[in-house]
Amino acid sequence: TVFNSKAELPEDVGDKYDFIVVGGGTAGLVIANRLTENTNTTVLVIEAGGSNVNPQNLNITAPFLTTHASPGGPFDWNYTTTPQLGVSNQSIAYPRGFVLGGTSSINSFAYTRGTSEDYDRLANVTGEPGWSWDALQPYIFKHEILTPPADGHNTTGQLDPSVHGHHGLLGTSAPGFSQTNFDFRVIGTTQADGFSEEFPFRLDMNSGENLGIGWQVSSISNGSRSSSATSYFEPFMNRTNLDVLLNTRVIRIVSDDTDDEVDSGCDSLSIHTVEIASSADDTPTTLTASNELILSSGAIGTPQILMLSGIGDPSSLSSPSLNISTILANPSVGQNLSDHPAASQIWLVNSTETWEAFASTRNFTGFDSALEEWENERKGPFSDALFNQLGWLRLNESDPDVTDALTEFGDPAAGPNTAHFELLFSNGFLGDTPATGNYMTILTILSTPFSRGTVTLTSPSAFQPPLIDPSFLSHPFDLIAMRAGMLSARRFVTSPLWSDYVISRTDDADSIDDLDVFIRNTTRSAYHVVGTASMSARNESWGVVDPDLKVKGVEGVRVVDASVLPFTPSGHTEAIVYILAEKAADLIKEDWGL
Numbered sequence: 001t002v003f004n005s006k007a008e009l010p011e012d013v014g015d016k017y018d019f020i021v022v023g024g025g026t027a028g029l030v031i032a033n034r035l036t037e038n039t040n041t042t043v044l045v046i047e048a049g050g051s052n053v054n055p056q057n058l059n060i061t062a063p064f065l066t067t068h069a070s071p072g073g074p075f076d077w078n079y080t081t082t083p084q085l086g087v088s089n090q091s092i093a094y095p096r097g098f099v100l101g102g103t104s105s106i107n108s109f110a111y112t113r114g115t116s117e118d119y120d121r122l123a124n125v126t127g128e129p130g131w132s133w134d135a136l137q138p139y140i141f142k143h144e145i146l147t148p149p150a151d152g153h154n155t156t157g158q159l160d161p162s163v164h165g166h167h168g169l170l171g172t173s174a175p176g177f178s179q180t181n182f183d184f185r186v187i188g189t190t191q192a193d194g195f196s197e198e199f200p201f202r203l204d205m206n207s208g209e210n211l212g213i214g215w216q217v218s219s220i221s222n223g224s225r226s227s228s229a230t231s232y233f234e235p236f237m238n239r240t241n242l243d244v245l246l247n248t249r250v251i252r253i254v255s256d257d258t259d260d261e262v263d264s265g266c267d268s269l270s271i272h273t274v275e276i277a278s279s280a281d282d283t284p285t286t287l288t289a290s291n292e293l294i295l296s297s298g299a300i301g302t303p304q305i306l307m308l309s310g311i312g313d314p315s316s317l318s319s320p321s322l323n324i325s326t327i328l329a330n331p332s333v334g335q336n337l338s339d340h341p342a343a344s345q346i347w348l349v350n351s352t353e354t355w356e357a358f359a360s361t362r363n364f365t366g367f368d369s370a371l372e373e374w375e376n377e378r379k380g381p382f383s384d385a386l387f388n389q390l391g392w393l394r395l396n397e398s399d400p401d402v403t404d405a406l407t408e409f410g411d412p413a414a415g416p417n418t419a420h421f422e423l424l425f426s427n428g429f430l431g432d433t434p435a436t437g438n439y440m441t442i443l444t445i446l447s448t449p450f451s452r453g454t455v456t457l458t459s460p461s462a463f464q465p466p467l468i469d470p471s472f473l474s475h476p477f478d479l480i481a482m483r484a485g486m487l488s489a490r491r492f493v494t495s496p497l498w499s500d501y502v503i504s505r506t507d508d509a510d511s512i513d514d515l516d517v518f519i520r521n522t523t524r525s526a527y528h529v530v531g532t533a534s535m536s537a538r539n540e541s542w543g544v545v546d547p548d549l550k551v552k553g554v555e556g557v558r559v560v561d562a563s564v565l566p567f568t569p570s571g572h573t574e575a576i577v578y579i580l581a582e583k584a585a586d587l588i589k590e591d592w593g594l
């Protein structure tokens with residue numbers, strides 16, 4: 001049953017469920033699905049946002065329109081960061097999905113798993129071999145179902161079907177709308193003399209190795225968004241043991257022992273109850289799970305709930321503005337935030353076959369006919385994501401700045417075959433379309449930042465946003481690496497394939513100094529925040545959850561979402577979250593004999 005508000009909950013529901021999942025997002029719906037495969041297990045998912053199926057949903061369903069869905073709007077939590085010193089003191093939009101499916105309902109579809117080294121590092125850091133690439137293979141295959149692209153073309157040479165899942169739930173596909181004038185130039189550059197060494201072709205970046213440039217696989221099937229809501233929930237929503245409560249916020253989790261004193265490191269704290277409310281003025285209601293609470297509220301929501309509940313750094317929780325009693329001291333909660341900084345370079349091009357042909361602000365006929373084609377057949381430009389190709393590259397050690405930085409700070413990549421940065425190739429102006437001109441964008445994303453930030457509270461109310469400080473470009477390595485990535489994008493465009501295509505770069509950041517200023521002025525988030533409830537080894541003093549994802553020092557609560565990843569992967573984060581959640585579901589089932 002889907003309850004649209006707290007008022008719709010039956011009266012006897014207070015302790016009816018075996019498991020309560022806090023957050024019906026990417027990970028939360030995977031957990032809810034897998035646990036309710038056992039018909040004797042009852043699960044309630046509590047989601048702060050509303051349904052993903054509603055009259056406004058075009059922007060979250062038609063892939064091309066995803067940039068209309070966020071930042072801002074009804075499906076976004078509408079967070080902004082604190083002023084970022086490293087980014088010319090700007091506050092940056094920090095979208096998170098506020099809707100069933102969570103951020104998988106508003107994201108940009110890039111399906112990239114990161115490298116085997118990313119997972120092996122997680123296994124090493126946590127001391128749990130179960131998190132290694134090899135050990136996770138069953139979950140890597142279990143969640144995905146590779147589907148034909150929207151235009152049905154033959155994808156031979158664009159991906160390796162043997163590294164993809166074919167029997168899972170999350171539909172993925174190769175690009176479904178060919179960008180005739182653009183695609184061959186990107187791929188051609190990877191084969192061009194003098195370019196193929198620096199920019200090699202990669203047949204499939206989901207094989208555990210990602211270095212090189214190749215075709216994107218997207219979380220799109222049948223020309224539409226595949227989210228955790230469309231794939232893990234909608235087809236299963238009639239299960240009688242699965243309930244979802246929408247438009248309701250978990251405001252804190254509450255100890256089973258109401259007399260719990262300020263914690264002194266005791267490990268007997270037991271929590272099975274959530275307090276929920278539909279608005280700041282609403283009188284909270286409590287619900288209790290007989291088995292476990294699973295926090296899947298994302299890398300911002302999860303540390304916020306833990307801190308609101310008194311699990312965090314006692315000195316900040318007890319500050320006069322918060323006055324929250326600590327029930328478990330853990331200064332790691334909300335720390336170690338890691339995210340990918342991203343900056344675009346845009347070129348004016350000699351073509352009319354760019355996205356500008358379908359921009360709603362520019363060309364009504366183009367927009368309307370593309371929309372009609374998508375609505376009638378789920379085909380055409382609107383069936384596709386923003387990028388057809390992307391690439392993963394190591395920093396070039398012939399650049400003395402890079403060598404010096406690597407020597408001074410060490411290599412932040414998970415291993416020698418893991419990319420430091422990513423290039424995404426886009427057949428149009430990424431951002432607000434200018435009134436005239438045709439464009440292409442290359443987005444540089446730093447996959448291996450050293451900078452670390454925080455999520456902290458400003459208020460004891462769950463209805464006030466937390467303070468989000470990703471500390472972008474605060475570490476000197478990150479600027480040097482971003483600069484190298486931007487210069488790499490410029491070199492890519494010097495291949496002969498672009499000579500009759502590219503007219504000019506739209507910025508005038510020609511010198512290195514000007515480029516650094518440009519980076520600081522234009523860097524934004526790639527929206528891949530992780531780390532704020534990091535997983536660590538059992539005996540480790542830092543970290544929030546153990547390798548079974550149980551909150552350290554608490555009985556009854558696990559965290560299953562992007563917040564547990566101590567490092568950003570050299571990949572976008574949705575695939576790793578699906579993999580993590582599939583594995584977590586098995587850990588939970590095993591513990592409860594399900």
Ligand SMILES: Cc1cc2nc3c(=O)[nH]c(=O)nc-3n(C[C@H](O)[C@H](O)[C@H](O)COP(=O)(O)OP(=O)(O)OC[C@H]3O[C@@H](n4cnc5c(N)ncnc54)[C@H](O)[C@@H]3O)c2cc1C
Pocket residue numbers: 022023024025026027028046047048049070094095096097098099100101102103104106107108109110111112248249250251296297298299301302305462526527528529560561562563571572573574575577
């Ligand atoms: C605009 C954008 C584009 C992106 N593009 C890509 C991409 O192309 N490829 C990719 O791999 N990744 C992308 N990402 C990142 C990726 O989608 C996320 O890392 C991933 O979906 C996070 O999953 P999660 O389960 O940790 O959190 P979420 O999916 O965010 O789930 C958290 C859920 O908890 C709910 N919640 C939070 N607090 C509460 C509360 N107090 N009570 C009840 N419910 C609560 C939220 O509403 C949400 O539904 C993008 C992100 C954004 C924002």
